Amino acid sequence: MTTLSITGGQVLLPDGTVTRADVLVDQDSGEILETGADLEGDATLDAADSLVTPGFVNGHCHVAMTLLRGAADDKPLDAWLQEDIWPVEAELTPEDVRAGAELGILEMIKGGVTAFSDMYFHVPEIATAVEKAGVRAVLGHTAITIGKDEADARADMEESLAVATDLDGAADGRISTTFQPHSLTTVGEEYLREYVPRAREVGLPIHFHANETTNEVDPIVEEHGVRPLEYARDVGLLEAEDFVAHGVHVDGTEIDLLSETGASVIHCPASNMKLASGMAPVQRLREAGVTVGLGTDGAASNNDLSLLDEGRDAAMIGKLAAEDASAVPADAVVEMLTQGSADAMGLPVGRLEAGAPADLAVIDLERPHLTPAHDLVSHLVYAAAASDVRHTVCDGQVLMRDREVTTLEEDAVLERASEAATQLFERAEG
Ligand SMILES: CSC[C@H]1O[C@@H](n2cnc3c(O)ncnc32)[C@H](O)[C@@H]1O
Numbered sequence: 001m002t003t004l005s006i007t008g009g010q011v012l013l014p015d016g017t018v019t020r021a022d023v024l025v026d027q028d029s030g031e032i033l034e035t036g037a038d039l040e041g042d043a044t045l046d047a048a049d050s051l052v053t054p055g056f057v058n059g060h061c062h063v064a065m066t067l068l069r070g071a072a073d074d075k076p077l078d079a080w081l082q083e084d085i086w087p088v089e090a091e092l093t094p095e096d097v098r099a100g101a102e103l104g105i106l107e108m109i110k111g112g113v114t115a116f117s118d119m120y121f122h123v124p125e126i127a128t129a130v131e132k133a134g135v136r137a138v139l140g141h142t143a144i145t146i147g148k149d150e151a152d153a154r155a156d157m158e159e160s161l162a163v164a165t166d167l168d169g170a171a172d173g174r175i176s177t178t179f180q181p182h183s184l185t186t187v188g189e190e191y192l193r194e195y196v197p198r199a200r201e202v203g204l205p206i207h208f209h210a211n212e213t214t215n216e217v218d219p220i221v222e223e224h225g226v227r228p229l230e231y232a233r234d235v236g237l238l239e240a241e242d243f244v245a246h247g248v249h250v251d252g253t254e255i256d257l258l259s260e261t262g263a264s265v266i267h268c269p270a271s272n273m274k275l276a277s278g279m280a281p282v283q284r285l286r287e288a289g290v291t292v293g294l295g296t297d298g299a300a301s302n303n304d305l306s307l308l309d310e311g312r313d314a315a316m317i318g319k320l321a322a323e324d325a326s327a328v329p330a331d332a333v334v335e336m337l338t339q340g341s342a343d344a345m346g347l348p349v350g351r352l353e354a355g356a357p358a359d360l361a362v363i364d365l366e367r368p369h370l371t372p373a374h375d376l377v378s379h380l381v382y383a384a385a386a387s388d389v390r391h392t393v394c395d396g397q398v399l400m401r402d403r404e405v406t407t408l409e410e411d412a413v414l415e416r417a418s419e420a421a422t423q424l425f426e427r428a429e430g
């Protein structure tokens, strides 16, 4: 057995308390052996003057959209997608997706993110980037049927099933998968009724966008006479292992439905603010017992992949939405960006305890904006930034040491992504 000891730091425990301790990791199994005093390993990672936290878990992302970062801002969702994003995405090659995925994963490792859940296409390229970078991911091919003839629509749904079946367990088990209808308005009812049961037959969880904007809610209410999540339930969605991205415009009936079914919500506050989609009722969801995780959405609607930024945004917008400064407090946010997202995604991560996967981030506390250190949970949510992360460990392997990523060559990743983005936009502009 080869062991790694993360020494001299303060450790954020699963109950939200912080204690001075070392963390001993079995690098062969990738699991935490013990947290406690004076733990020696074969190798050491210095955590003096630092906070050791579970790796942050990005519950909803389109990682390759880093190539579209900053290319289309200041529009609402429908216009942004239809006028700017989808025409460019139509030109994306598998190589582009690989370059964008490596860039996004590099950014996430640098910000202490050790796992992410992704919705996109050319997914084998994303899987290759995940394997190389050493992170954990829940991947899938996202199917859209509107605007397609029956053959193309079916092909997309079939691909979503096939990709999820083929890639499950890849990268030594660090990749798991979901079936992914894009949303309740972009996939036709007949396809949901046919393919959701097929996903169930092979045991796939389902990840989809829902209730993001009122434009997505109103047509469903008009056509079906019920709220979108009631319709979702009727077509077989919202099992306990499913998770919904956004859940902004959910009413009391839908909150009860989420709570009864055990389906989770991934809250994406930065994207919801930037696209002016609305304010998710996070405090009400949590009070109803719904599992809530945090996601960045893609870098074109955020415009970064920092879960620490997302945490601060969640706290701020959660208070505004509830009109209550005590709503969505720091400890709730820390839970959402670790255990909440992990539970939603069906991953046994997000907790620093013996037997759990050794996925963690070490945050440098010797920073002006983190001084004095009255309350480290408060700092994590209200003051810390992605650039404060010193080390990142996933599955017991050191992915970043002293701010240097070990698994990806940073300069080369940046160069490939810039080049791919330039050529992509040249093609798209014709
Ligand atoms: C077909 S792959 C996934 C698809 O989703 C698009 N997308 C990015 N952000 C959002 C969002 O906030 N709501 C809905 N769809 C979104 C992305 O551009 C891809 O086309």
Ligand SMILES: [Zn+2]
Pocket (backbone or CB within 6 Å): 060, 061, 062, 119, 209, 245, 297, 298
């Ligand atoms: Zn999304």
